[in-house]
Amino acid sequence: MTTTIESTESETLRIGDAAVFEQRQQQFGMAGDWFAALQIENWKRYLELPRPTRVSEKWRFANIRFLDELENFCVAPLRAVDEPSLLERSERLSKVSGRLTFVDDNLAAPRTMSPELESKGVIFATLVDALARYPDLVKKHFMKHSPDLGSDKYEALHVALLRNGVFVYVPKGVVVEDPFIVNYWNQADDVAIFPHTTVVCEDDAKVTVLEFQESLNPDAAGLVIANAHMIAGDRAQPTHDIVQNWNRKTLSFQLNTNTVGAETNARGLIINLGSRQARQEVHGRILGSNSNVEMYSLNVPRGEQEFDQRTLQTHVAPKSRSDLLYKNALSDDTRTIFSGLIIVEPDAQQTDAYQKNNNLMLSESAEANSLPGLEIGANDVKCSHGATSGRIDESELFYFLARGIPKHKAQELMVFGFF
Amino acid sequence: MSELVIKNLNVSIGDRPILKDFSLTIPKGEVHALMGPNGTGKSTLAKALSGHEDYEITSGEVLLDGENIVGMEADGISRSGLFMAFQYPSEIPGVTIANFIRAALTARLEEGQNFSAPAYYKELYQHMDELKIDRSFTSRAVNEGFSGGEKKRCEILQMAMLKPKYAVMDETDSGLDIDALRIVAEGVNRMRGPDLGVLVITHYQRLLDYIVPDKVHVMWDGRIVKTGGPELARELESRGYDWVKEELAEPVA
Ligand SMILES: Nc1ncnc2c1ncn2[C@@H]1O[C@H](COP(=O)(O)OP(=O)(O)OP(=O)(O)O)[C@@H](O)[C@H]1O
Ligand SMILES: [Mg+2]
Numbered sequence: 001m002t003t004t005i006e007s008t009e010s011e012t013l014r015i016g017d018a019a020v021f022e023q024r025q026q027q028f029g030m031a032g033d034w035f036a037a038l039q040i041e042n043w044k045r046y047l048e049l050p051r052p053t054r055v056s057e058k059w060r061f062a063n064i065r066f067l068d069e070l071e072n073f074c075v076a077p078l079r080a081v082d083e084p085s086l087l088e089r090s091e092r093l094s095k096v097s098g099r100l101t102f103v104d105d106n107l108a109a110p111r112t113m114s115p116e117l118e119s120k121g122v123i124f125a126t127l128v129d130a131l132a133r134y135p136d137l138v139k140k141h142f143m144k145h146s147p148d149l150g151s152d153k154y155e156a157l158h159v160a161l162l163r164n165g166v167f168v169y170v171p172k173g174v175v176v177e178d179p180f181i182v183n184y185w186n187q188a189d190d191v192a193i194f195p196h197t198t199v200v201c202e203d204d205a206k207v208t209v210l211e212f213q214e215s216l217n218p219d220a221a222g223l224v225i226a227n228a229h230m231i232a233g234d235r236a237q238p239t240h241d242i243v244q245n246w247n248r249k250t251l252s253f254q255l256n257t258n259t260v261g262a263e264t265n266a267r268g269l270i271i272n273l274g275s276r277q278a279r280q281e282v283h284g285r286i287l288g289s290n291s292n293v294e295m296y297s298l299n300v301p302r303g304e305q306e307f308d309q310r311t312l313q314t315h316v317a318p319k320s321r322s323d324l325l326y327k328n329a330l331s332d333d334t335r336t337i338f339s340g341l342i343i344v345e346p347d348a349q350q351t352d353a354y355q356k357n358n359n360l361m362l363s364e365s366a367e368a369n370s371l372p373g374l375e376i377g378a379n380d381v382k383c384s385h386g387a388t389s390g391r392i393d394e395s396e397l398f399y400f401l402a403r404g405i406p407k408h409k410a411q412e413l414m415v416f417g418f419f
Numbered sequence: 420m421s422e423l424v425i426k427n428l429n430v431s432i433g434d435r436p437i438l439k440d441f442s443l444t445i446p447k448g449e450v451h452a453l454m455g456p457n458g459t460g461k462s463t464l465a466k467a468l469s470g471h472e473d474y475e476i477t478s479g480e481v482l483l484d485g486e487n488i489v490g491m492e493a494d495g496i497s498r499s500g501l502f503m504a505f506q507y508p509s510e511i512p513g514v515t516i517a518n519f520i521r522a523a524l525t526a527r528l529e530e531g532q533n534f535s536a537p538a539y540y541k542e543l544y545q546h547m548d549e550l551k552i553d554r555s556f557t558s559r560a561v562n563e564g565f566s567g568g569e570k571k572r573c574e575i576l577q578m579a580m581l582k583p584k585y586a587v588m589d590e591t592d593s594g595l596d597i598d599a600l601r602i603v604a605e606g607v608n609r610m611r612g613p614d615l616g617v618l619v620i621t622h623y624q625r626l627l628d629y630i631v632p633d634k635v636h637v638m639w640d641g642r643i644v645k646t647g648g649p650e651l652a653r654e655l656e657s658r659g660y661d662w663v664k665e666e667l668a669e670p671v672a
Pocket of ligand 1: 432437455457458459462464506
């Protein structure tokens, strides 16, 4: 199941070069005409869609100047990965169901996976392999949902230029106890990558995917346009956790959807530590009754980082619950934006929906923007939303100091306390 | 040199002078009591000694075993061995007592020294038992939702764990019921010894019945105006502060 990697000599083009898409198609044309057609369609869509502007409601408060830089990034060249330290650094946790590790969209090591799960029909494959071996399954689930939160243009770019990723499929009734580990690394300077993770958890199935996003080179400026889609059947229990820790020169997008059926227990967590500027969109859609969907995010921006997070909780069916909690601990000159909307459709009676954004301000010059929202079409619902913002109390800080605890350690403890 | 020497300390809050040429020496091994009417600057002394930024030391010296601590950061002062039991201890949501005291001890470790968790908990529980603090408190957030008396006991617990060279206890007796007062006083008496100097700030003789001071000082308008033995505290208890004022007002010439 490993992909052979050969170096190519041809010049790598920038996203803004007219020929980039065709060159990309010639080099990496992935299996399936439908897939090629989808990529062509999305490239067109990317070119046609207008760039968001400051007045776009879905980009309110965002510093959108970084969008001007995107077309200067090169597409990641195909190359063999030879990075001895990498595998060791990617060996997180000992009890796992499988691992996949990528560097600049190239598979960096042979996939590992529990043979027992394989025999039960569980798929944990690169997108390239999955397209070749399970075309119908991939076609059925690939890019069927969209966050719809403002980054359509960049979602289209993701689909058009992606050339690898992960496809996870857990058949009906199969329980995967240990997590699948996905490591996405970026490395080369000036390069754009398009990590893609689709997780399908069928009825009565259970799976946990842990995704780590990191940079091998702390100084390489990168662009990352990542997508993660979780599709859960009835009574399924999927968990997808992402730790975003790209270097401080990287611009990143994370565009996610979680779509669940009835009586499902789903969780999505994003921890944001890295990136120069990170834009994230998460859309949780509940199509069945008696489901519980948790959407969490913990964010620790430092320096001049900006984290811009937009969320949607859409309740289509009655009697389900969604719980969103986004927490930010802001230091230095950082900015965060949280804009969240709960939509309760007319049929979704007896919905329980919660949305909370809590900010801990560790610095006078940090800025937290909060835009919580509700759009309720049903009359018998329990919804609450809110934002809090607190500063570290000077008298509390003094109490730490008076016990000999240095300021940085005191802040660390207070941040831990906040989370 | 084994003494805490406060020499001609002048402290202002904003533009307002509060301590005026305040001088006091506490040798190690002794317990001194500081008494005085409300608003004379007792807590100001405690805060200024501990390095609080709002209390500006405009002149004077504070020598801790010979080392001047004026101008040092609060955390450095604490680590050099001065402990402050506050009149109004802060609440720290989200940080447990166990983690808080642990961080304070870890900050005192020398290079290469290791922290031993089992030994730490053993000692912590021993002091908690002595101070009649329920062991479940270790996992509660520091002072959050504590009763007044629980907060004061928690201050003494921290003092016992941090083993300072000198301690200033600002009205540790206020808010304590009779039993708690005895428990806290016994805790302080256990720590008493040749390696510790204590300044007890109080309004009441009651505490001094348990913690018998070597010296009693009376403070008035930012400075010490009278010093005596334990009998001075009893005299204040029965006569109030007015006679001190009158004595002061008597023309010297
Ligand atoms: N942080 C502060 N800001 C402004 N004024 C202050 C502050 N702290 C103390 N003061 C003032 O300084 C003076 C001395 O106060 P301090 O708290 O030191 O008195 P005290 O002797 O401890 O009194 P008590 O016996 O009531 O505890 C008071 O007039 C008080 O109002
Ligand atoms: Mg006071």
